[in-house]
Amino acid sequence: xxxxxxxxxxxxxxxxxxxxxxxxxxxxxxxxxxxxxxxxxxxxxxxxxxxxxxxxxxxxxxxxxxxxxxxxxxxxxxxxxxxxxxxxxxxxxxxxxxxxxxxxxxxxxxxxxxxxxxxxxxxxxxxxxxxxxxxxxxxxxxxxxxxxxxxxxxxxxxxxxxxxxxxxxxxxxxxxxxxxxxxxxxxxxxxxxxxxxxxxxxxxxxxxxxxxxxxxxxxxxxxxxxxxxxxxxxxxx
Amino acid sequence: xxxxxxxxxxxxxxxxxxxxxxxxxxxxxxxxxxxxxxxxxxxxxxxxxxxxxxxxxxxxxxxxxxxxxxxxxxxxxxxxxxxxxxxxxxxxxxxxxxxxxxxxxxxxxxxxxxxxxxxxxxxxxxxxxxxxxxxxxxxxxxxxxxxxxxxxxxxxxxxxxxxxxxxxxxxxxxxxxxxxxxxxxxxxxxxxxxxxxxxxxxxxxxxxxxxxxxxxxxxxxxxxxxxxxxxxxxxxxxxxxxxxxxxxxxxxxxxxxxxxxxxxxxxxxxxxxxxxxxxxxxxxxxxxxxxxxxxxxxxxxxxxxxxxxx
Numbered sequence: 001x002x003x004x005x006x007x008x009x010x011x012x013x014x015x016x017x018x019x020x021x022x023x024x025x026x027x028x029x030x031x032x033x034x035x036x037x038x039x040x041x042x043x044x045x046x047x048x049x050x051x052x053x054x055x056x057x058x059x060x061x062x063x064x065x066x067x068x069x070x071x072x073x074x075x076x077x078x079x080x081x082x083x084x085x086x087x088x089x090x091x092x093x094x095x096x097x098x099x100x101x102x103x104x105x106x107x108x109x110x111x112x113x114x115x116x117x118x119x120x121x122x123x124x125x126x127x128x129x130x131x132x133x134x135x136x137x138x139x140x141x142x143x144x145x146x147x148x149x150x151x152x153x154x155x156x157x158x159x160x161x162x163x164x165x166x167x168x169x170x171x172x173x174x175x176x177x178x179x180x181x182x183x184x185x186x187x188x189x190x191x192x193x194x195x196x197x198x199x200x201x202x203x204x205x206x207x208x209x210x211x212x213x214x215x216x217x218x219x220x221x222x223x224x225x226x227x228x229x230x231x232x233x234x235x236x237x
Numbered sequence: 238x239x240x241x242x243x244x245x246x247x248x249x250x251x252x253x254x255x256x257x258x259x260x261x262x263x264x265x266x267x268x269x270x271x272x273x274x275x276x277x278x279x280x281x282x283x284x285x286x287x288x289x290x291x292x293x294x295x296x297x298x299x300x301x302x303x304x305x306x307x308x309x310x311x312x313x314x315x316x317x318x319x320x321x322x323x324x325x326x327x328x329x330x331x332x333x334x335x336x337x338x339x340x341x342x343x344x345x346x347x348x349x350x351x352x353x354x355x356x357x358x359x360x361x362x363x364x365x366x367x368x369x370x371x372x373x374x375x376x377x378x379x380x381x382x383x384x385x386x387x388x389x390x391x392x393x394x395x396x397x398x399x400x401x402x403x404x405x406x407x408x409x410x411x412x413x414x415x416x417x418x419x420x421x422x423x424x425x426x427x428x429x430x431x432x433x434x435x436x437x438x439x440x441x442x443x444x445x446x447x448x449x450x451x452x453x454x455x456x457x458x459x460x461x462x463x464x465x466x467x468x469x470x471x472x473x474x475x476x477x478x479x480x481x482x483x484x485x486x487x488x489x490x491x492x493x494x495x496x497x498x499x500x501x502x503x504x505x506x507x508x509x510x511x512x513x514x515x516x517x518x519x520x521x522x523x524x525x526x527x528x529x530x531x532x533x534x535x536x537x538x539x540x541x542x543x544x545x546x547x
Contacts, residue, residue: 147322149287150395151335151385152311165326 001236008229015222019046022215029211039211041200046219053196053223056114057186060121061179067122068129068178069171073159075130076137084134091130094123099185103192117189117196124185125178132174136167169235176231184224187216197223238263238393238425239284244293246279246449253279255449256293261442263392266419266426268436270472271446277429278397280446284427285311285395297393312336315386315394315424319401321378323370329355329381330366336389354384357421359414376407383415387422394426400435412438433473437484445469458485479547484511491546492527492536504538506530510546513538 022041029039071091075084102120110116140163148158164171187198197220204212239261246254254276261267269277282288283295286307295302302310323332330351337347352362358380370378379399386394400408412435419426430436436443437457444454445468452468453460460469461482473481489506504513504525513525517540529535 141320141322141325143318143320143322144324145322146287146318146320147316147382148324150285150311150316150318150322152308152313152339153335154308157339162324 004233008226008233011229012226015219015226018222019050019219022046022219029215033211033214036209036211038209041212041215043203044195044199049195049197049199050219050223052194053183053186053198053220056117056189056194056196057121057182058179060118060186061125061175061182063118064122064125064178064182065129065175068126068174069133071126071130072133072137072171075134076163087130091127095127097123099124100188100191103188107192112193114189114194116192117186117194120188121182121185125182128177128181129171129174132177133167133171136170136174137163139170140166172235176228176235179231180224180228183227184220187220238265238298239267239427240296241280241283242294242296244280244283244290244295246276246283246288247291252449254283254290257446257449257451258293259444259451259454261425261427263425264423265441266416266428266439267442267444268440269427269429269444269446270431270433270436270440272431272472274448275446276449277431277446279449281395281397281427281429284393285314285316287311312339312389313391313393315388315391317379317382317386317394317396317399319398321370321382321399323373323378323381323385325370327370328366329368329370329373332370332381333384333388335385340389350388351384354387355381357387357418358384360384374407375403376411379403379411380414383418387418387424392425394424396426396428398429398431401430401432408435409438415439433481437481445472447472456485458482461485480511480514483514483543483547484509486510486546488513488525488538489527489530489533489536491542492533492538493542494534494536498524498526498537501526501537503528506533506535510543513543517543 023046026040029036033039068091071087074080075087099120102123103116106116106119110119144162144166145158148162153161186194186196187201189196190198190202197216200212200216201220204210204216241257241259244254244257245252257276257280269281271277279288283290284297284302286302286305289303297314324335330348333351333354334347337350342350351366355362355365360377360380365373365377365381370381373381382399386396400411403411415426416439418424428439430439440457442454443457443460445452445460445466447468453466461473461478465478470478486509488504488508488510491510502516502520502522502525504516504527506527507530516525517523523540525538527533527536527538
């Protein structure tokens with residue numbers, strides 16, 4: 001376990017080192033993209049883009065987590081069972097709309113910047129959280145619930161002290177998917193002008209600069225993979 | 238202690254419990270006996286309001302349970318179920334402490350109580366208090382389940398087929414253990430089972446249910462008297478009814494107060510006629526010596542008397 005954490009830290013350090021080295025490696029970019037006049041991304045610091053990217057994606061994952069968990073709790077209450085097909089349909093539909101379409105549709109209402117991106121990410125990432133939480137809450141053994149009621153625990157007590165702790169591994173798996181999806185998808189926010197690791201991609205596409213596109217794509221995917229590894233390790237038991 | 242007054246529970250057109258009136262005296266073990274679907278569990282679950290009656294009412298200590306706040310009511314009634322339902326993420330001690338924690342006991346008092354209860358149900362506190370439920374055998378888990386039900390010292394225990402999923406040997410051990418705990422604590426116990434042997438071992442009072450209706454009730458000896466109800470005969474088995482009846486009758490009463498011959502097999506004065514019969518069959522004899530005990534002068538039990546009593 002400790003060795004796997006050390007290995008992960010080494011990978012994170014390599015990632016940060018690559019971000020630091022990217023503006024300094026003009027020779028490498030020229031060699032890789034010989035036809036491009038200015039292959040080095042110099043508009044913003046990569047670290048600023050990383051910070052904005054993480055704020056956006058983790059913020060969206062936190063909101064999606066809250067919404068998804070609340071919906072799952074509602075759908076698994078005795079009174080909420082009838083809402084379950086409706087909630088499932090709404091969340092599935094929300095995920096079915098491509099985030100880039102959500103951003104385009106939301107632009108007139110929310111304007112440019114982080115807001116439409118956040119909306120698109122929340123819609124995209126809520127479904128896995130809800131699905132995971134519903135599955136986890138459904139899997140709590142009926143006998144345990146019967147015993148909990150029979151010993152005189154209240155509804156809120158049963159939820160907080162029995163159901164959620166027992167469902168937690170499955171809920172966390174859903175959250176992990178939401179975080180990774182969110183980190184990988186945040187890049188599209190750049191089309192709405194949100195600062196993130198997608199900004200060089202969008203700018204590069206607009207200017208026909210494949211070097212910027214490649215750098216943005218590599219760092220976005222790398223970050224998503226790192227996050228997936230880290231969460232898997234953190235949630236393993 | 239518990240009174241069911243004309244209690245029914247209907248689901249749609251089907252009455253799962255149908256106009257049952259029954260009184261369970263304080264301090265006794267009352268066994269609700271019936272096949273699956275007879276309504277025995279539903280009837281029991283009305284006592285702690287896990288099921289609400291469609292008609293009639295349930296009184297505990299003279300108070301209608303419908304007037305009580307359900308959570309508070311349940312904290313005052315021990316509850317044991319067949320699948321045990323221990324909380325898998327809590328250690329044994331935390332499981333047992335469920336109700337005391339809900340009642341806001343101090344930590345020191347809870348710890349003391351947990352150890353006392355583990356000892357009472359026959360588990361070494363030092364070895365078991367920090368285990369998780371998945372580290373227990375079925376019998377150990379149900380002992381912990383019983384300790385959890387007893388934790389806040391409730392005067393009343395509800396037990397829903399608590400031993401039915403256990404191996405026969407473990408089941409018999411726990412039946413004996415429950416009798417011992419009952420003798421020591423004087424709890425009122427409402428015990429649901431489909432197992433006639435278990436019912437006879439445990440019951441002070443027996444209530445037989447069929448299709449939601451009360452088919453027979455009374456002390457086991459009364460329920461099994463010759464000319465018993467059709468349901469009772471079917472449940473206990475027509476051909477073994479007399480044998481079961483022997484189990485409800487004390488042997489000492491039939492012993493002739495004569496000096497026992499030397500060399501006769503000895504039957505304890507507290508034994509039932511069923512035990513007497515088994516001993517006779519095993520030893521190949523038609524007479525047993527019953528030694529003197531408090532209130533009984535001693536004597537000899539004859540095969541002919543035993544056969545007539547059955």
